[in-house]
Amino acid sequence: MPHPLIPDLERLVCPLAEASGLAVQGVEIQAQRLPLTLVVQIRHADGRDVNLDDCAAFSGVLGEVVEASELMPQAYVLEVSSPGIGEELLDDRDFHSFRGFPVAVCFRDGKDAETTREGLLLERDAEHLQLNLRGRISRIPRSDVISVRLVTPTTG
Structure with missing residues (x-):
């Protein structure tokens, strides 16, 4: 069952990614970890993979917006990454x-x-x-x- 904050976080993250020329591939909260981890997977809007610099740049911007939103009042780790290669072929x-x-x-x-x-x-x-x-x-x-x-x- 997805974490109840996921829809609110997606509404926050998706427009921010779009403004940066990125597309959100997934938002996940890993609550079993302490502190919990907010995982955001991104690609370039044109489908190209992102690199480490892209992830770091978006992480800085996203971190500020998430903090300002106060959606995550508890301690958390923000992890921005590429979705990588999935086992299932989708697109x-x-x-x-x-x-x-x-x-x-x-x-x-x-x-x-x-x-x-x-x-x-x-x-x-x-x-x-x-x-x-x-x-x-x-x-x-x-x-x-x-x-x-x-x-x-x-x-x-």
Whole structure:
């Protein structure tokens, strides 16, 4: 269950990021840590990854705004970072970046049962997701795809 302050923090963080040419990829409070940690993940608005200098610059600006808002009256650590590479492929950028990588695709087959196939990601277009399954091309209708996750390559 997300922390109850997340929506208020997102309303504070998103316009600030947008004004800085950034896009917020996630806001999380890690309450199990002492002091608790406010994690904000950012990218450039055009989809490029951020570097350490970008994170440090935004952290300074964001820290001042969060302090002034008094949303976080207790002690906390502010952590601004890039979302990095997620295990699940979500957007066009991910599918383009990981062409040729091994993936597991969970999808609905013709009988509405969930099926998983592992292969090398070839392409995702408006209609299909294409995998290389040991040299054979498999086309899965995009509307049937439930999830696509990076996997560790298997040998053999």
